[in-house]
Amino acid sequence: MTLITMGIIGAGRIGKLHADNLLNRVEGVRLKTITDPFLDEAWAASRSIPVTGNDHRMILDDPEIDAVLIGSPSPQHAPQMIECAQAGKHIFCEKPIALDPEVIRNALAEVEKTGVKLQVGFNRRFDPSFAAVQQQVASGALGAPHVIRITSRDPLPPSAEYAASSGGLFLDMTIHDFDMARFLSGSEVTEVYARGAVLVDPEIGKAGDIDTALISLKFANGALGIIENSRKAVYGYDQRIEVFGSKGTALADNNTPTSMVVMNESGTVRDKPLYFFLQRYQTAFVAEMQAFVNAVRNDTPTPVSGNDGLAPVLIALAANESLQGNRPVAVAQ
Template sequence: MSLFGGVRRGVFTVPGDGCIDFKPLFKILEDNDYEGWFIVEAEQDPAKANPYLVQAGKIGEPQIIKVTSRDPEAPPISYVKVSGGIFLDMTIHDFDMVRYLSGSDVKEVYTNAAVLIDSAIGDAGDVDTAIITLKFKNGAIGVIDNSRKAAYGYDQRVEVFGSKGSVTVSNDTDSSAVLSTEDGVFSEKPKYFFLERYKDSFVEELREFFDAVKNDTDTPVSGMDGLKPVLIGLAAKKSYLENRPVKAEDIEL
């Protein structure tokens, strides 16, 4: 079934949560007697990392991918109990991004994790701090470090190192001003959370979705692109629980 056909039969998806005015969207659906699902999803758009430099071969063959992903505050324990755990509610976005940046699927996962922020998270059966190392099918290797709480704010950085160079993306701040005095050099903290950091990305996702529906063309990502990060997340969790490397292909839903 084509995307256009799927939408006509009752599938409608909108990225973002809180940064988009949904009232006009609901009005469009209401005016057209839409009776299908209305799904709101949040996804980190790696356009911030300018992946086209990687895909265009500007840095050669990717060899090392390093991702830092740290939230500004730990989530409520009520959320931790139902979220599926850090690897499926937080790191899953990083798994999604590294597949895109590397141009390759993940072959093997090894996880080292601990409870260092809030013992209640451990009591709920989860961890709050993790290092995940990855082996990709194209030979590249990667590392993701996660923390549920960074005292200085939402820390989102990535580097892709290749045979001809590297591309690095730092945190976004509300101001690029840097104050330098005899007391030191000061700059803004990172933007507070994903709604602030990725709001432009959510809008771009929405635009691409509407273009695909209007022109009856494929979207840049497929259902399989959504499934594979879940499988990697399950592999990461299994690796932590069993204290061993786990091959992504061994995970089944």
């Protein structure tokens, strides 16, 4: 089977990570081009990427390129998705597609019209431990899901400037957890009740955001969910899930640098969790890209659809409305 040829739009932190994975860890693909208005030319040269530039349209105009990875700043995602679709390029787009549901729907309509493939970058679905829990649910081994519990805490808060432009905690951070809730439950979220506070950094509050949240969920299948978020856990990146069902429960704990446990008269000591998302989800980033490449090569559906990109945004917007109104809010469908 022939290689597919890809280009990357955006060479910031996430674009560089995907580039390294495509160059070294993903099979069946050739990375030909990377563009960024502020491209780090020295970095690109060190990777021996054949074609580099500042204008993403050079990727769209290249007939050799089969698929495009969009890793540019979030406001550019939807317009660039439309451009890629119109150019006949398959698309891997980092989350979020956009923060406005109508903008997302318009972009998805263009993708559907052109018939290209689209995968949205919710990488946590590809974490081996989280995927194993989901498989337990899907197989029926846990019976009917009753409670979905997700804990997500960052090691350090973002700057107030970042918080002010991020769309807020629910659209920036919790959006991954909303996707995970749908993934684990196998059901749509129908209602959200969110509570939030500023307990980590007062400057985040002055920027109009929160840094601590509890969100309760209701699912179409009758299950309940709880998501807990914090922008700062002093012990590291805290990422845990549990699905409790009528026949049992399945949990996934934090990953640590080693599995060593020291036990002595002073107590028991083990490693802290891996520091942040680049370390914690390294395997998942590779797996999601391999899944996209395989879907393009084999002409099969991608595992994270455009609707999977829209649904967490709708949940996040309902959570914002709930937070402001201090009441449960139905999620738009």
